[in-house]
Amino acid sequence: MTNMIIDRRQNGPGKSVDNRRRFIRRYKEAIEKAVVDLVDQKSITDMGNGGKVRIPRKLLDEPTFRHAKGGLHEGVLPGNREYTTGDRIPRPDGGGGRGGGASDETGGEDDFVFELNRDEFLHFLFAGLALPAMVKKKLASIEEWKPKRAGWSTSGIPSQMDVVRTLRQSMGRHIALTSKERRRLAELTAEGRTDEPLEDGAQAAVAEEIHALRTRIARVPFLDPVDLRYHNRVKMPVPTTKAVVFNIMDVSGSMGQHEKDMAKRFFALLYLFLQRRYDRIDVVFIRHHAIAQEVDENEFFYSTSSGGTIVSSALSLTRRILEERYNADWNVYVCQATDGDNFIQDNETSIRLLRDLLPRVQYYAYVEIGGKALSDLWTPYARVAEEFKHLQMKQVEGPEDIYPVFRELFSPEAA
Template sequence: MGLRDDLERFREVGEKRREDLADFIQYGDLGGSGPGQINIPVKIVSLPEFEYDQRDKGGVGQGDGDTPDTGQPVGQPQPQPGDGDGDEDGEPGEEGGEHEYYEMDPEEFAQELDEELGLDLDPKGKKVVEEKEGPFTDLTRTGPNSTLDFERMFKEGLKRKLAMDFDEEFLRELCKVEGIEPRDVFEWARGENLPVSMAWIEEAYKDIPDDERGKWASIEEVENNVEREDVQQKIRREGIDHVPFRREDERYRHPEIIEEKEKNVVVVNIRDVSGSMREKKRELVERTFTPLDWYLQGKYDNAEFVYIAHDAEAWEVEREEFFGIRSGGGTKISSAYELAAELLEEYPWSDWNRYVFAAGDSENSSNDTEERVIPMMEQIPANLHAYVETQPSGNAINATHAEELERHFGTDDDEVAVAYVNGEADVTDAIYEILSTESDDDE
């Protein structure tokens, strides 16, 4: 392997060492990314290179006349222009080093998160944007001759022949039994499930020549001496020319009408901004909600986001404000759901997929969860309601909101998810808990 090959291999190793997706979500700098582009830091490996000595020294074995004698100290090396981080005048440098990132869009992020966490969310389109003709899989009884399905028409005719045909010669032989009457032949045929009418038997009975009547002593004698031929044998012997075709057998291929549906989603993010939501709790909310936004943006054709902050009251905010707000007020979570219900009126359930994500430290005003929040969660149609509890130091005594939701909805409800985030290491588990809860059943 030559030096050039070794250099290429070294470069390839460096480019592939981007931060692991789960580590990035749990511990990385999420703020360096935008709504449409996720920047994941790459662990840069410096490439080897030759470097010439900057100092002006003579050739090999040559001195400048000031070389110290043996045993004398040589002193400290003197700085040379261009050495160090400062400029030529010795001032500190002001230009920052470059940071390398692996850039991915939300669609790629969603795909990689599916693989990382083992998710299989398959969004469903709701709003019909176009109807178009699909493959010719439907059949009708009328249509242009060019779409006539000959194979299906033959099958219909063949089914009729199998259902209505019988061995006529065998029945004529039965009519020759001594003393037999048409009614006796008809009753025998009914017992054999032969599709023959009484009128046909009476006509066949009349056509028997007098000298052939009494040819057989009994029906049993006919059965023992005359070979019966089933319909399949008759068709093989006579060929398909004897398969009857009727107008009602005709089937015409018709294109299936396919509805092209747009996958629309609105995500309502709710956050407690009361005085108890200190910096660490706010950071955990951001670290959980941001990847959820990226994921759903990558999964749907059209994604819109609504951000609601609340203490004892709720108000709509922009995303840039959402994670940084802190209020000194109390907490009334139902106020956020009241506002969410109002804002969701602009996104009809018939046309939009909906996700309602709320987060806080599980502290709520007395009886608000049971009397107001739970009924509203049941009344607001959504693919999924989720609540994320952020308690870095563990549960507080009055932090009961998440527990009350779990107690009411249970852990198997496919429309409500409850997750607990006590630190960064819990974030990916919480995201999996939320995204894997939604049912795959059709609406």
């Protein structure tokens, strides 16, 4: 006969989710620092995957107990003829110390490498971030229904059965239906244990009554269909808010490949962040040079193009999409990434469109790639930012600045 064992445990062989969570919780600070260092090394395509993080071995040292040398000890320490108090002892020859230089000893211990899966990596990556200034508009607009517990029901599917409540009902019914018989049975049993002998006829009558009572009690089923209790779930309306995020990226000729890659890395972080934190949110991708186009996610991140730079084309397209698809009930967020170059005659038009757009926007993040001090757009945008505090401006000089700037822009206290 062949026996087959099927392992349906959630933890695979040799793995333990509890131990893994305990390890992550214990070395949280070291893992957070390692994740920040890992972000700068990842490409756009690998941004949403997990990764291997290095934890210094010294942080993994466990406290240990050692037996001390107890008791009182007496000893004689010899003096010397060469040194007196205050003399300087010469440094020993090379090789006597433990630090620096080459050594023929065995190598030291390497850092501990720990691999984070996708969910764990993104959890540390976006910890503490949120869309700032999320003012919920029109909460009375019910668009979502979620099941919630609403007591118990006498019918349902087996997976929703409340075992404890069912057994409680069964025991209550059993006690209620057999309480009279149990009391009488206890009386008769007590009479049968008395020292006074009973007459033969009376003894037979008592035995017969005891048998009848026990039969009557046994006839009451332990579990009856009326005892079954199931978790009752009803659909309750949940007030929801509607949010849309516009991603605007400059792909003109003035944006070199290095600047475009940094802008794409920034938007890749933003896109993963939105996907992870918000279930109901629209993301609009707009890329522009002299002409602005609404594109899908794949074309936004991987398509290449060049040409002149007219920022007003992107702002005009953003306003048109807002008017056509999104009414005043929507929470609107805009994130614009550019190198700051623009057709000089277009600046006035861009600022006018920006002023028209900002009253409808709850948060506007402007990210300038390249780190120029005063670009064609930075100066006029900065004047507008003085009037509208929810317009936040940051500069990114290199890939190492992307993640810190991202956290500054999307911290809950940013606006």
